[in-house]
Amino acid sequence: MAPALQAHRDPALRSRIVTVLACLLLLWPMLVYSEFKPWILFDAQSMRATGAFLADFLTPAHSLEFLTMVLQQTWITVAIATCGLALALLGAIPATLLVTERLSISLLGTGRMRFGARLLRQCVRIVLILLRSVPELVWALLFVRIVGLGPTAGVIAIALTYCGMLGKVYAEILESSDAHASDSLLANGSSRLGALLYGALPESAAELVSYTVYRWECAIRGSAVMGFVGAGGLGQRMDESIKMMAGSEVATMLVMFVLLVAAADLMSKWLRKDLL
Amino acid sequence: MAATYRLEGLTVHHLATKPGGAPALHALDLVVEPGEQIALIGPSGAGKTTLLATLACAHQPTSGKLEVLGADPWTLAQKTRHGLRARLFLAPQTPPLPPRQRVVTAVLAARLPRWTLWQALSSLFKPADPRAAFEALARFGLGDKLYARVDRLSGGERQRCGLARVLLSQAEAFLVDEPLSALDPTLSQLTLTALQQEAAARNATLVCTLHQVEIARANFARIIGLRAGRIVFDAPREQVTDAMIAALYLNESMDAPMPAFHDSPERLAVGACL
Numbered sequence: 281m282a283p284a285l286q287a288h289r290d291p292a293l294r295s296r297i298v299t300v301l302a303c304l305l306l307l308w309p310m311l312v313y314s315e316f317k318p319w320i321l322f323d324a325q326s327m328r329a330t331g332a333f334l335a336d337f338l339t340p341a342h343s344l345e346f347l348t349m350v351l352q353q354t355w356i357t358v359a360i361a362t363c364g365l366a367l368a369l370l371g372a373i374p375a376t377l378l379v380t381e382r383l384s385i386s387l388l389g390t391g392r393m394r395f396g397a398r399l400l401r402q403c404v405r406i407v408l409i410l411l412r413s414v415p416e417l418v419w420a421l422l423f424v425r426i427v428g429l430g431p432t433a434g435v436i437a438i439a440l441t442y443c444g445m446l447g448k449v450y451a452e453i454l455e456s457s458d459a460h461a462s463d464s465l466l467a468n469g470s471s472r473l474g475a476l477l478y479g480a481l482p483e484s485a486a487e488l489v490s491y492t493v494y495r496w497e498c499a500i501r502g503s504a505v506m507g508f509v510g511a512g513g514l515g516q517r518m519d520e521s522i523k524m525m526a527g528s529e530v531a532t533m534l535v536m537f538v539l540l541v542a543a544a545d546l547m548s549k550w551l552r553k554d555l556l
Numbered sequence: 557m558a559a560t561y562r563l564e565g566l567t568v569h570h571l572a573t574k575p576g577g578a579p580a581l582h583a584l585d586l587v588v589e590p591g592e593q594i595a596l597i598g599p600s601g602a603g604k605t606t607l608l609a610t611l612a613c614a615h616q617p618t619s620g621k622l623e624v625l626g627a628d629p630w631t632l633a634q635k636t637r638h639g640l641r642a643r644l645f646l647a648p649q650t651p652p653l654p655p656r657q658r659v660v661t662a663v664l665a666a667r668l669p670r671w672t673l674w675q676a677l678s679s680l681f682k683p684a685d686p687r688a689a690f691e692a693l694a695r696f697g698l699g700d701k702l703y704a705r706v707d708r709l710s711g712g713e714r715q716r717c718g719l720a721r722v723l724l725s726q727a728e729a730f731l732v733d734e735p736l737s738a739l740d741p742t743l744s745q746l747t748l749t750a751l752q753q754e755a756a757a758r759n760a761t762l763v764c765t766l767h768q769v770e771i772a773r774a775n776f777a778r779i780i781g782l783r784a785g786r787i788v789f790d791a792p793r794e795q796v797t798d799a800m801i802a803a804l805y806l807n808e809s810m811d812a813p814m815p816a817f818h819d820s821p822e823r824l825a826v827g828a829c830l
Contacts, residue, residue: 385638389609389616391571394634464652467614468725469642470668474676478665482654 336527340535347532349517354536357513360431360506361499364438365492371439372446378404379451382459382480383472404447412444420506434503434511441502442495449491457484486552493548500540558626560729560761561588561611566620568603568610580606581785583620590728591759593752595772598782599805604765605649607782608731611763612646613637625728642669645727649734651718655707659698659717662706663689666724692723695750697743711738716747723754729761730754736768744768748775769801 320326379401381387386394393401419437427433454476462479470478481488507515514533521529568581580603588594596604609615610622613629622628624644629637645666653662660683667684668676675684683689690702696716701709709717715738722730732751736744748764752775755762766772772779779796781788781804789800 386634389614458654460648460650461652461654464646464648465665465668467609467612467641467646468644468666468669468727469638469640470665471673473673474665474668474671477676477680478657478661478668479652479654482657482661485656 333525333527336525337531339528340531341526341528342532346529350514350532350536353514353517354540356431357500357503357507357515358540360434360503360511360513361438361496363435364503365442365496365499367435367439368442368446369492371443372450375404375408375443375447376450376454377472377476379408379447380454380480382455382462383466383475385466385472388463388466408444408447410444411440412442412448414441416441416502417506417509420511421509424510429510429512431512434506434513437506437511438499438502442499446492446495450488453484453487453491454480457487489551490548493544493551497541497544497548500544501537504537559587559623560590560592560625561586562621562623563587564621566610566617566622568606568615568617570606571615579618579785581610581617584787586780586787586790588761588763590761591756592778593755593762593776594764594778594780595776596763596765596780596782597767597769597772597801597804598788599807602782603785604782605733606785608646608733608763608765611729612644612731613641614646642725643727644729644731645722645725647719647722647730647732647735649737651714653706653714653718655705657706659693659701659704659706659709660686660689662717663692663720663724666721670726688724689720692720693717695723695754696720696747712740712743715739716743719747719751722751727760728758729763732762732764734765734767736766736771744771769805 321330377383381393381401384393384397386392386397416437419440420433423433423436427436457480459480461483462475465475465479466472503511503513504515504518507513507517508519510516514536518530518533521533563584563586566581566584566586567579569577569579573580584607596607598604606615610617611624613624616630622630624640627636627640629640632640661680664679664683664685667679671679671684678684686702690699693699693702693716696719698713698716698720701713701717706714706717715735719732719735722732730751735747735751739747748771751762751764754760764772764776773793773796777793778791779793780790781796781800783804788804789796791800
């Protein structure tokens with residue numbers, strides 16, 4: 281029995297143990313460099329500060345003046361997200377049409393794409409990568425220097441990053457949906473846009489809409505974060521409140537964020553139901 | 557008037573096949589005149605669908621001569637070739653209809669080659685010519701489904717809905733793949749009659765692949781038997797004997813593996829080698 285089992289030793293076991301050890305070995309210096317010291321959290325002095333800050337959270341600020349200001353800033357945040365996303369769509373939709381291989385007429389019947397078409401696709405793809413590889417926060421920092429403090433920097437930052445993301449994901453959604461309808465339309469002589477409108481879009485409309493609404497939700501969060509670097513909106517106010525350790529104000533604003541995200545979620549659900 | 561199709565020594569490979577691999581169609585010779593109605597029969601995997609796709613300019617042949625409506629599509633500029641595709645109508649076996657689309661939109665999509673972008677967009681909002689769509693559907697017994705959604709239709713209704721597109725196209729050749737595969741005998745006859753009448757009315761060529769040999773012999777003047785990528789016979793129906801049919805479908809050996817599927821699963825789902 282024993283020799284027989286030895287002959288059938290699990291061949292994967294050794295490499296698994298080595299992998300685990302290697303991961304631990306790599307993790308250790310990372311923890312050191314990132315100054316990961318969780319025990320500081322439980323230090324008496326920081327406990328007191330945290331306690332006071334958190335206790336403030338229990339009674340969100342609700343003076344009329346403050347609430348009006350929060351609503352105003354919320355509106356600005358939503359506006360930044362919506363404008364940014366709308367501008368992003370302006371760039372992302374044409375980019376999607378250029379990148380999607382699904383709608384290639386030269387591919388039809390030959391399996392090969394024309395050189396020019398391939399080159400253009402690659403170029404647009406690279407532009408999309410460039411746009412989304414720079415974090416929106418970095419774009420915001422750059423544009424705050426250029427156009428000054430305020431919502432404009434946030435709008436441009438969201439437009440640029442999200443153009444890259446939307447263009448990529450739209451193209452992937454279109455390419456992963458069922459090609460039968462659009463292929464058939466192309467084979468019967470319809471144009472690229474015709475095949476898109478009557479074949480590819482109805483196949484993947486719900487996915488596209490739900491992704492867009494999700495991105496809008498992300499844009500709202502993003503515009504809040506960008507507020508911290510001076511791009512206006514609720515984030516900028518929150519930055520001020522946190523710096524003043526005004527827990528009750530921060531709590532009110534966090535509640536506002538939860539409500540916004542919930543609203544986006546509701547909207548996505550409603551739109552999907554309408555489309556499905 | 558030029559022949560609708562002229563094929564000389566036409567050999568076709570599947571797109572996925574490596575150079576030097578077995579072709580799907582071997583050196584076919586075929587002349588099809590305008591207005592002819594042809595049934596294409598043969599066992600599964602014989603290359604019927606590939607032949608239809610090749611005739612629709614949706615598949616480039618490897619070698620040989622192909623002439624479609626008087627021109628060689630693969631020497632034409634891409635734009636001209638695409639214009640030629642609008643004069644042919646390929647109806648794949650699985651109806652190419654997005655499930656969430658309305659029937660009226662799906663049928664009117666046959667007009668896309670003629671429409672400007674603006675017409676295409678506005679027809680999504682308000683159907684451009686619901687009357688024409690209704691009349692086309694009524695010919696296939698589907699008039700009451702005009703504003704239904706495609707996913708509410710049964711398999712047979714979807715198939716006829718896909719065929720109703722033919723009537724709204726401006727095609728001079730109908731290339732129809734297995735139009736009866738989801739239909740009962742009564743509907744089969746109705747559907748085939750509608751296709752044949754429309755083709756005759758506009759003097760269009762009709763090439764129809766069929767698995768129902770009896771229906772093919774009863775309705776089509778010319779019958780082509782295809783087996784393993786070669787034309788076994790091409791004859792008027794009076795000359796097609798039962799022995800020829802039996803030989804066409806003869807299974808080389810019952811133990812032999814299933815007919816070679818050169819198609820990847822994705823292609824099979826598409827139903828045509830597009």
